[in-house]
Amino acid sequence: MPNTAVALDLLLLPTWLVPVEPAGVVLKEHALGIRDGRIVFIGPRAAALKLDAREIRELPDMLLCPGLINAHGHAAMTLFRGLADDLPLMAWLERHIWPAEAKWVDETFVRDGTDLAIAEQIKGGITCFSDMYFFPKVASECIHDSGIRGQIAIPILDFPIPGASTADDAIRQGVELFNDLKHHERIKITFGPHAPYTVGDENLEKIRVIAEELDASIHMHVHETAFEVQQSVEQYGERPLARLGRLGLLGPRFQAVHMTQISDEDLVLLVESNTSVIHCPESNLKLASGFCPVERLWQAGVNVAIGTDGAASNNDLDLLGETRTAALLAKAVAGSATALDAHRALRMATLNGARALGIETDVGSLEVGKAADMVAFDLSGLAQQPVYDPVSQLIYATGRDCVKHLWVAGKQLLDDRRLTRLDEDQLCATAKAWGQRISGRTES
Known part of the structure; x- marks a missing residue:
């Protein structure tokens, strides 16, 4: 007592x-x-x-x-919600999202989009979220001001991105932000190499070394589609997860997002390395990327958390709805009505998310001593x-x-469905203005 x-x-x-x-x-x-x-x-x-x-x-x-923990997303992409729907992943990325990002994404875009995402998530019962997007310092400022808890995954790719001219530049900014915020009570900085097909071995080695030195986590899209796996086998002679294992990235601080393609060998790697998997069922369904075998992973002892992914591919940040979809989908994939029962589904959206993000000693369950x-x-x-x-x-x-x-x-961010720190009307007006700019429309 x-x-x-x-x-x-x-x-x-x-x-x-x-x-x-x-x-x-x-x-x-x-x-x-x-x-x-x-x-x-x-x-x-x-x-x-x-x-x-x-x-x-x-x-x-x-x-x-x-509070629910949204273990994967791209917060500022709320401003691209509905921009390019009903397309396969690579067409969606290469023909629509990447060009739109090149044209529109700057610090103001990230600030406005992240504030919108934070408000939506708070109203949906989310107390902590993981974000992988450009201008991460801006996103961290939004998290700090709003009162929510968050993990920022520093985006790293082999080519220039908004806010970082090279992978080395992105890593340098990430280390600086990590050091600036390492004592922040609500913000955790991790490293986010985008995916095996956008980050080569040399940069992955650099990220591994830096993450080990700082005891930082690594957050990465892995095995999102069958094509990604096939491409890796053709290019490297091994599946992406095996390649990451060979490079020494897998482990309890590694967060593998999506994992819709899992072979027996992949499962062994996940179990032996104690790697967490972050399941994003609705984005995977909408992009026809595949099905993460959640029950099989759970029964093997893999920690499985859940994320919404970005609003550009979901199209919402509704983790409760995501969890319901995950529970239903798990039963169909496993061919068992007992797969991922309601209590385990809630655990996936709370304590498992905290474990994936490495903050389970502080949040994820209601226990004396926890936040x-x-x-x-x-x-x-x-x-x-x-x-x-x-x-x-x-x-x-x-x-x-x-x-x-x-x-x-202990600080109330939603009181009787009303946001206490964020102005909902102003957020809606700002988002609407962005939509008009991006679509080329103006108010009549």
Whole structure:
């Protein structure tokens, strides 16, 4: 029992409290107490009401759980939402997205797009997100100002990108940002080589050395399509994951995004290296990239997290919806109705995400001593009745419109569905103006 002689800053009294760890637990008639941004009490409601608290909030018909963690995305690409739909991956990238980025992406674009993405994610129950996009310093400033938690993956490619003239330039900027923010309580800097087909061995070696020196993570698109794997076999004589293993990149700090193509040999590499996989089902479905065998990975002991990918290929940043899709798709891929049940799906969207990002000692579950990153879902609506298992109801019958409140490090960023730090009307107006510029339209 923690020291509760000092007053709690906030005492929350939900109908259901789902800590995620221990697995499968749903607590009723329980409360959660916060002091100095951390969880200091979880216990029966009757005992909680005897504690001294500066603020007590009843959360009737609400499920309180860890904040959702969006383990992969490209935040500023919200401003390209719907720009080029219903196209295969490489056509989408080479003919539409890369040209649009070359024309439009600058610091202002990244700032406006990232703010829009952060607001959408907060309203969707996300307390932490991973971002891989250009001008990462700007994105870090947006994260800092908004109060959300984030991982910034420094984008690195073999050719010039907005904000970095060479791979060495991108790496240098990444090291500087890492050193500037290494003590930041909510921002983590990692290195993000884009993909095996855009980064050669020489630069991958440099990234491995730097990441090892700094004890930093590596975040990378891997095995997104069958064509990528075939191309690697033709060019290098080995599959991309095997190539990354040979170069020494795989390990507990490596985050492999997508992984829709997994052979028996790939699975062995993932398990032996303790590499995390980040599953982006809706983007993979929309681009017809393939199916990540989530249940097979889970049963083998691979840590599988979940991400939305960017809004240009998804087209939303709805991690709750993504998790529902992941749960349903896992059953179809595995041919088993018991694959990825609701409780494990929620774990994938919370604690598994924290483990993939290397922050599981601080967030991802509701435990005494952890940061108070939490979301309250309102299950009082017509579409949620009756409630037999609130976690099952959350995953299979609830949308992000049911997100009621959200806290990061004990600070409330969403109060009764209202953003507390960001101006929603201004964000919408700014996004609309970008849409008119990019499409060549003006207001009539």
